[in-house]
Amino acid sequence: MKYRDHFDRQVHVEDLYIPTRDGTRLHARVWRPADAATAPVPALLEYLPYRKSDWTAPRDAQRHPWYAGHGYASVRVDLRGSGDSEGVMLDEYTETELADGVDVVNWLAAQPWCSGRVGMFGISWGGFNALQIAALRPEPLKAIVTVCSTDDRYDNDVHYTGGAVLGIDMLAWAGTMLAFTARPPDPAHVGADRWLPMWRERLDAIEPYLHTWLAHQERDDYWRHGSVCEDYSALDAAVLAVGGWADPYRDTVLRLAEHLDPGKVRGLIGPWSHQYPDRGLPPGPAIGFLQETLRWWDHWLKDEETGVMAEPLLRSWLNDPVPPATSYETMPGRWVGDDNWPSPSVTWDARPLGDGGAAPVVVRSPQHTGLDAGRFFPFGNPADLPPDQREEDGRSVCFDSAPLTGRVEILGRPRVRLRLDSATPRAHVIARVCDVAPDGSSTLVTRGVLNLMARHGRERADAWVPGTYEDVELELTATGYAFPPGHRVRVAVSDAYWPWVWPHGERGRLTVLPGESAVLLPVRDPAYDTGRDPIRFEEPEQAPPLPVTVDPPAGPRAAERVVRHDVATGEWTLEVDPNYGGSRTYPDGLRYEESARETYRIRGDDPLSAVAESRWTIRLRRPDGWDAEITTRTELRATATEFVMESGLEARANGETVAKRGWHRTTPRTSG
Incomplete structure (x- = not known):
């Protein structure tokens, strides 16, 4: 730099x-x-x-x-x-x-x-x-x-x-914004006589955004x-x-x-x-x-x-x-x-998931499938990206290609077409494309989610009729990736992906016909680059950094991402530290302290056991004695028919409570 x-x-x-x-x-x-x-x-x-x-x-x-x-x-x-x-x-x-x-x-x-x-x-x-x-x-x-x-x-x-409802960031971002919206103005900038009335105005107006977001499924x-x-x-x-x-x-x-x-x-x-x-x-x-x-x-x-x-x-x-x-x-x-998008360099390579005589396959994943999904918003932290996908693959139904005979480069949004039936009116289907090495390790390349209630359009909620086969298509997130010779392309299909996807209220199963299903890869021809000027960028340049002191944690730092399994109850717990930067002191003397923890719990056999919680503490103080602190808690759970939201907020100035708020809301599950 x-x-x-x-x-x-x-x-x-x-x-x-x-x-x-x-x-x-x-x-x-x-x-x-x-x-x-x-x-x-x-x-x-x-x-x-x-x-x-x-x-x-x-x-x-x-x-x-x-x-x-x-x-x-x-x-x-x-x-x-x-x-x-x-x-x-x-x-x-x-x-x-x-x-x-x-x-x-x-x-x-x-x-x-x-x-x-x-x-x-x-x-x-x-x-x-x-x-x-x-x-x-x-x-x-x-x-x-x-x-x-x-x-x-x-x-x-x-x-x-x-x-589908994004269980991980629907809750986590709502919890983050509840804490962020509650932060006070700084008296050093707005004046010692104005900051507290301005803060009270904000606190009086606060309503957790989660209530609105879940009201529009x-x-x-x-x-x-x-x-x-x-x-x-x-x-x-x-x-x-x-x-x-x-x-x-x-x-x-x-x-x-x-x-x-x-x-x-x-x-x-x-x-x-x-x-x-x-x-x-x-x-x-x-x-x-x-x-x-x-x-x-x-x-x-x-x-x-x-x-x-x-x-x-x-x-x-x-x-x-x-x-x-x-x-x-x-x-x-x-x-x-x-030079164009879609590009003539990219053609679609359709690869069936099975031959015409392949038997139907039942997909019935445990509810904790998805714990190795990685962070929804990678920020450049040590635990951001998905680890080896072999455990996730074991909780899914996998369709592997033969070992590749040459390098295959893809650029764009792969698609997975599935002919399937759902045993329940409400269900999700999740498809992941992985690169499987000869040693068996599985690297996530891309993935996609479809709430089957939204298969005919995101503006609609259409229940599935069990016993009926339909063709559905998932458009996976875009990627640019090169599969090397000797590796396999894996398509892993599951009907659960917690906590990224909030589960429907009943556990079902999907039946997939592999011979009538396929993955479509946007294969890019490297010959398109022949004779073209190479793409280059300068080295990074910035203005000098702000001299901020980042304080180490008072004790041992909590792990950024931890998975626990209670073998007696069957409950799986994922604990996450979003690690936005912790506590720091600024050149003007302001000390900003921040800690957060997200917790996601579910039992492998019960979609209604899903619970997500976000807790935040933020404190701002100056050497002149100004001291403001906010603590928040946001929890989301669901019954078969409604989402249940619990939120709480306390704001203190110099140790005195300025506001203490609590919310309990429910909203019907329309398609979520």
Whole structure:
């Protein structure tokens, strides 16, 4: 990593408030060239609820000053009701959030230090709302960079997948946001007389987001809002879409490359986790992402010829085969480029799961199938990725190819077609594609989920008629991977995948006809690369790091991911530390302490035994005596007919309770 602290233009930093149409003010930090008042520059906006003054401050310091030193006003804004901004925050991507974002874009464009052109960038939430605000077409917004984001809030986010309730992140993210939304403004920024009334306003308005998310179990207008896949033509700004093979949102890059104007879109998928590609977190290799985005901004916001639009429409990293592991410092592989998507370099290879005379196969997986799924959101931590899949394969029905006679490279979204019958009206089917080495080790390549209730459309809930065979198709998450000679391609099918997928209320079984089922692999022809220029990136470069002290745990650090089995009761327990960064002390003296634990429990024979729980403690304090603490608990369980949600929150200031809230809610199981 190269740190650059000297730039062509001196950088000025300013904190200020930006007004919105209803008078609520959003707190912003602006890094801009010191001479921008006389030589105006384009503005770049990153717009998040994650607190620029502490939680994202180390990441912000890497990129915003760097952009400013290269001739941009780089602006970090806290969403309404978060960080040091006024107002309250009631959900993700609300109409108010997006309207505020439009107001911020227009305000930036009108400043004397701005040239009138604006770009937006962000990862995850900031990538989501960059797409959504671009779809509203504020005139100054000319280009965006969206990283690890989604165009489909229902079927490619943390709530549902394949029409199934995402047990792991539906609960975990709801618990996280309950704690995050409850964090107070900082008196050092909003004033000693204002922070407590502002905090009380937030605490009074809090309602766990889980209640809303589980009230919408099919794709309805709630999820269509903010899903730019509903109308790709609304996106007029230029879009650089970025993802990673270890990130759950990577399919969005392919969809945007396919559906947007090829003269205004470029896609980039690397081996990365849910992180900016310059940060150097596993899996690498990292790239000079800031330099690459600077080419994008200079082209679209300064009319400079940088060659960025001469790059292939889609640049993808193809992973070479690796033994299974929960983390890889660097993935072996290579970059490939495709000028169209779908690409003529990719053809479909249909491989039947059995011959015409193959007997029907019964799939009836134990409920704890899925404990080796790995983390839904890999962050570059040691226990992120799925371990050896042999135990999962043993809990599934597996269909193996013959040993491959040559290298097979795939790029895109594999599909699995199954002709099956379900013994119950409600059921899930999960398919995994694995690379099986000669020693028997099994590396997960990709996977997909289908709630059979959603087989005719995500907006519907259609019960299965037991005793009836139907053809169903699962589109698996996108991948770029090379199977080597001598290895086998395995398709593993299960009807359970806990805790990723919340189980239906009754245990059933699936009957699959292998001879009428198949896996379809998007095989890429390496000859397509012949004569093409190699794809290269510069080495990572950033502004100097923020001098934050990360404190070691007081005692032995709890394991990041632990599986326990009570052999007497048959209960399996998965305990997870999301490990977002722990406790740290900032240069201004702020100490931020954070701990969280997620717990998932189920018995192998009982889908109604599933329980998921999230606990958080966050404490902020300063040497002057200011001390604020939040503890939260969120629990989800279900009966055969309804989901049951229990949540609790306590907030304290200098040891005195400011708010204590509790919630008990139920909602019918419509398709979940």
